[in-house]
Amino acid sequence: MPAITLPDGSVRRFDNPVSGAEIAKSIGAGLAKAALAVKVDGEMIDLVRMIEKDARIEIVTAKSADALDLLRHDAAHVLAEAAKELYGDKVQVTFGPSIENGFYYDFHRDEPFTPEDLARLEKRMHEIVDRDEPITREVWNRDQAVKYFESIGERFKAEHISTIPADEDISIYSQGRFTDLCTGPHLPSTGKLGHAFKLMKLAGSYWRGDAKNAQLQRVYGTAWPSEDQLKAYLHQLDEAEKRDHRKIGKEMNLFHLQEEAVGSVFWHPNGWTLYRTLEHHMRRRLEEVGYVEVKTPQLLDRALWEASGHWEKYRPNMFIAQTEDEKILALKPMNCPGQVQIFRQGLKSYRDLPLRMAEFGSCHRYEPSGSIHGIMRVRAFTQDDGHIFCTEDQITEESVRFCAFLRSIYKDFGFEDVAIKFSDRPAVRAGTDEIWDKAEGSLKAAIEATGLPYTMNPGEGAFYGPKLEFVLRDAIGRDWQCGTLQVDFVMPERLDASYIGEDGQKHRPVMLHRAILGSFERFMGVLIEHYAGRFPMWLAPVQAVVATVTQDGDAYAAEVLAELRKAGLRAEIDLRNEKINYKVREHSLAKVPALLVVGRKEAEGRTVALRRLGGNAQEILALPDVVHRLKEEAVAPSS
RNA sequence: GCCGAAGUAGCUCAGUGGUAGAGCAACUGAUUCGUAAUCAGUAGGUCGGGAGUUCGAUCCUCCCCUUCGGCACCA
Numbered sequence: 001m002p003a004i005t006l007p008d009g010s011v012r013r014f015d016n017p018v019s020g021a022e023i024a025k026s027i028g029a030g031l032a033k034a035a036l037a038v039k040v041d042g043e044m045i046d047l048v049r050m051i052e053k054d055a056r057i058e059i060v061t062a063k064s065a066d067a068l069d070l071l072r073h074d075a076a077h078v079l080a081e082a083a084k085e086l087y088g089d090k091v092q093v094t095f096g097p098s099i100e101n102g103f104y105y106d107f108h109r110d111e112p113f114t115p116e117d118l119a120r121l122e123k124r125m126h127e128i129v130d131r132d133e134p135i136t137r138e139v140w141n142r143d144q145a146v147k148y149f150e151s152i153g154e155r156f157k158a159e160h161i162s163t164i165p166a167d168e169d170i171s172i173y174s175q176g177r178f179t180d181l182c183t184g185p186h187l188p189s190t191g192k193l194g195h196a197f198k199l200m201k202l203a204g205s206y207w208r209g210d211a212k213n214a215q216l217q218r219v220y221g222t223a224w225p226s227e228d229q230l231k232a233y234l235h236q237l238d239e240a241e242k243r244d245h246r247k248i249g250k251e252m253n254l255f256h257l258q259e260e261a262v263g264s265v266f267w268h269p270n271g272w273t274l275y276r277t278l279e280h281h282m283r284r285r286l287e288e289v290g291y292v293e294v295k296t297p298q299l300l301d302r303a304l305w306e307a308s309g310h311w312e313k314y315r316p317n318m319f320i321a322q323t324e325d326e327k328i329l330a331l332k333p334m335n336c337p338g339q340v341q342i343f344r345q346g347l348k349s350y351r352d353l354p355l356r357m358a359e360f361g362s363c364h365r366y367e368p369s370g371s372i373h374g375i376m377r378v379r380a381f382t383q384d385d386g387h388i389f390c391t392e393d394q395i396t397e398e399s400v401r402f403c404a405f406l407r408s409i410y411k412d413f414g415f416e417d418v419a420i421k422f423s424d425r426p427a428v429r430a431g432t433d434e435i436w437d438k439a440e441g442s443l444k445a446a447i448e449a450t451g452l453p454y455t456m457n458p459g460e461g462a463f464y465g466p467k468l469e470f471v472l473r474d475a476i477g478r479d480w481q482c483g484t485l486q487v488d489f490v491m492p493e494r495l496d497a498s499y500i501g502e503d504g505q506k507h508r509p510v511m512l513h514r515a516i517l518g519s520f521e522r523f524m525g526v527l528i529e530h531y532a533g534r535f536p537m538w539l540a541p542v543q544a545v546v547a548t549v550t551q552d553g554d555a556y557a558a559e560v561l562a563e564l565r566k567a568g569l570r571a572e573i574d575l576r577n578e579k580i581n582y583k584v585r586e587h588s589l590a591k592v593p594a595l596l597v598v599g600r601k602e603a604e605g606r607t608v609a610l611r612r613l614g615g616n617a618q619e620i621l622a623l624p625d626v627v628h629r630l631k632e633e634a635v636a637p638s639s
Numbered sequence: 640g641c642c643g644a645a646g647u648a649g650c651u652c653a654g655u656g657g658u659a660g661a662g663c664a665a666c667u668g669a670u671u672c673g674u675a676a677u678c679a680g681u682a683g684g685u686c687g688g689g690a691g692u693u694c695g696a697u698c699c700u701c702c703c704c705u706u707c708g709g710c711a712c713c714a
Contacts, residue, residue, distance in 0.1 A: 104709095206710060220709080368712055370642095371640090549674090581674065601673085616674075
């Protein structure tokens with residue numbers, strides 16, 4: 001005799017176990033029709049499943065936030081059904097979950113899917129939705145299920161059943177002629193999916209996400225409750241594509257990449273100006289919070305990497321240089337062993353701690369070819385690296401200070417929304433369990449002390465210590481992992497770093513590895529996409545262009561340029577024999593924040609017609625006022 | 640690294656088993672013009688690299704390189 005509590009707090013009593021569908025019907029015919037699933041004490045289940053005990057329930061409709069997952073998961077199933085109908089035994093199904101913005105399905109098939117297959121699959125999916133096939137659920141006996149899936153040649157499904165915990169039901173869903181192992185829940189029928197979906201692309205993947213396993217073919221799709229939402233999403237994709245840093249990098253002449261230096265960036269004057277501005281800003285901010293800057297060697301003897309543990313774990317990903325004397329050197333993939341060498345020079349006292357050592361460290365890593373992406377993932381990059389050598393007692397305070405500093409830097413670029421992930425010990429690691437207990441414990445205490453929310457990211461720590469990962473959200477809602485803070489008891493031990501304590505004895509310092517931007521290359525890519533190339537004045541490679549209407553203005557324009565440059569602004573002049581329309585268009589496309597138009601009128605009145613990027617209004621200002629205003633705006637943010 | 644797709648002028652792209660085309664950019668000339676493309680002319684390519692099939696390959700086949708979309712990896 002379940003008592004069902006509805007979201008408004010009212011309670012309905014039923015004489016017998018009752019299904020979500022029945023409850024919805026008892027509330028109203030409209031709701032019964034709109035119902036997609038039911039949430040029972042927070043867990044979403046199928047409408048037809050019986051609720052036997054007292055529960056707090058919620059009917060899920062297309063309007064519910066949870067409906068999206070349901071919809072997309074069903075879209076994946078409809079895709080699988082379509083694939084089985086079209087290709088029969090030639091294709092085997094595996095998994096097809098709902099993901100952010102859509103879904104995918106991993107198939108095994110000897111022949112590759114083609115773009116034409118994608119069109120055929122999508123067409124068949126629409127037909128399946130129109131058929132409005134009921135989706136039913138059964139619980140099967142485990143052995144029977146294995147036999148069934150083996151008999152129809154679905155060996156991945158059969159294999160999967162053996163990994164399902166013994167106390168879990170083997171639930172089987174059917175729609176039309178398609179029967180599948182799945183935990184559910186699902187919509188009541190395929191018609192409820194609607195037609196607001198689209199297959200997007202083909203890709204490769206691996207069975208169970210492991211590169212050692214069979215290669216699968218993944219079909220990606222997107223699905224939404226309404227056509228309008230689908231359209232809006234596709235539009236958003238277009239917008240994101242326009243921001244692609246590779247495209248903007250080319251358009252704005254910031255950098256280029258070429259075959260002879262795969263994974264290394266050729267910075268052009270504009271891009272390098274931006275880079276230096278960023279570096280200068282970081283250097284200034286680091287000084288404010290008490291860092292000293294160092295520079296460590298590019299090439300270091302193999303022995304040092306063996307001592308640090310990198311050689312054992314990362315040898316295949318390091319660039320090696322060999323010389324006539326047969327010494328083997330490695331291009332540094334990290335800066336920490338080098339910085340420890342600086343720490344080790346001379347005796348350090350507890351009075352020297354915490355020692356905050358920063359380095360814009362150029363590193364090389366032989367990244368897998370398939371992972372390289374624009375300037376975001378490269379083989380030669382510069383970290384805004386730093387290591388804080390401190391005592392165990394100082395870990396918390398230094399971590400809290402670092403988190404505040406990091407957030408303040410992100411704010412300089414308009415990133416206010418920062419998520420934090422806590423990554424603990426990985427399976428393969430250096431150091432004893434006691435050391436890891438201590439390291440994780442102190443990092444946890446530190447993050448708790450900041451009061452900032454964080455989520456756990458189990459097993460993803462560095463081999464020498466646990467870490468916090470800082471993920472920022474850009475202007476169009478995309479997440480980028482950039483900063484990191486790692487607690488390391490291992491490296492000081494391995495590389496024999498020590499200080500003299502108050503007691504006159506030698507002690508091991510703790511190292512906090514930390515980065516804010518991550519790498520300059522990647523962060524510049526993020527900035528380009530975040531700002532869509534329309535950098536704020538303080539970052540813009542060219543801050544202002546003086547453009548003349550006719551030659552009458554040339555002499556005065558030169559004066560304006562000189563004033564701007566005297567004020568420290570990065571300004572250019574455009575005296576070409578072109579129409580002002582042409583110049584406006586060109587400098588707008590080049591995303592120059594300020595365009596100063598001067599013609600006869602301005603020359604006579606010693607004024608400037610200021611046009612800001614993104615607007616089409618002009619403002620006539622006296623020359624000193626324009627210079628003053630732009631100069632103010634070009635000041636880098638400070639804490 | 641794995642699966643799939645692509646590579647043609649500086650850029651964006653079209654095209655064909657008979658040694659290539661457009662627009663923009665560049666260059667030359669004309670135009671001196673008031674806020675997102677003035678007009679005309681000229682020049683520009685070993686069609687990613689190598690091998691093969693063919694009388695003949697940019698096109699067909701194979702190998703390699705690079706890029707793109709994912710996967711895997713990311714100290």
